[in-house]
Amino acid sequence: MKKFLTLLLIATMFLVGSVAYAQLPASPAPTGQQPASPAPASTTPNTSSSSSGFLLSVKLQNPLKVSTIGDAVKFFVNTLIKIAIPVIVVFFLWAGLKFILAQGNQAELTKAKNIFWYTIIGTLLILGAWTITNAIIGTVNSLVS
Numbered sequence: 661m662k663k664f665l666t667l668l669l670i671a672t673m674f675l676v677g678s679v680a681y682a683q684l685p686a687s688p689a690p691t692g693q694q695p696a697s698p699a700p701a702s703t704t705p706n707t708s709s710s711s712s713g714f715l716l717s718v719k720l721q722n723p724l725k726v727s728t729i730g731d732a733v734k735f736f737v738n739t740l741i742k743i744a745i746p747v748i749v750v751f752f753l754w755a756g757l758k759f760i761l762a763q764g765n766q767a768e769l770t771k772a773k774n775i776f777w778y779t780i781i782g783t784l785l786i787l788g789a790w791t792i793t794n795a796i797i798g799t800v801n802s803l804v805s
Contacts, residue, residue, distance in 0.1 A: 730797045730800060730801065733793060733797065734793060734794070734797055737789060737790050737793045738790075740786065740789075740790075741786065741790055744782075744783075744786050748779060748782070748783050748786075751775065751778075751779040751782075752776070752779055754775060755772055755775040755776040755779060758771060758772035758775060759772045759776075
């Protein structure tokens with residue numbers, strides 16, 4: 661169980677890191693204007709930047725493409741659904757396989773039934789969270805506008 665949780669934590673960190681990585685695009689010139697010509701090279705370093713002479717300007721972009729808390733919650737729940745559906749299918753297949761391999765053994769049948777019912781309960785909880793989230797977001801959006 662500890663190995664599974666460790667693997668899950670590593671996979672989550674990898675996914676979060678890959679989602680957070682975004683390449684900064686070059687800003688295009690404003691419409692109808694010519695791009696500014698580069699400034700002539702100066703022999704003195706820029707004193708307003710760091711001591712090494714490099715101009716430090718960082719522009720952060722939102723990698724999730726959400727602008728409100730409601731959109732962020734909806735994005736999170738939809739991502740959870742996209743990840744959970746394959747897991748749910750695997751657990752249903754696993755429960756069915758356990759039923760087949762039990763061959764009348766009552767202890768194995770009990771394990772298979774537990775897997776099946778826990779999968780159904782987990783599915784209902786995830787779908788309930790999705791329904792409640794959409795209902796709350798829809799209600800808040802209708803009250804705001």
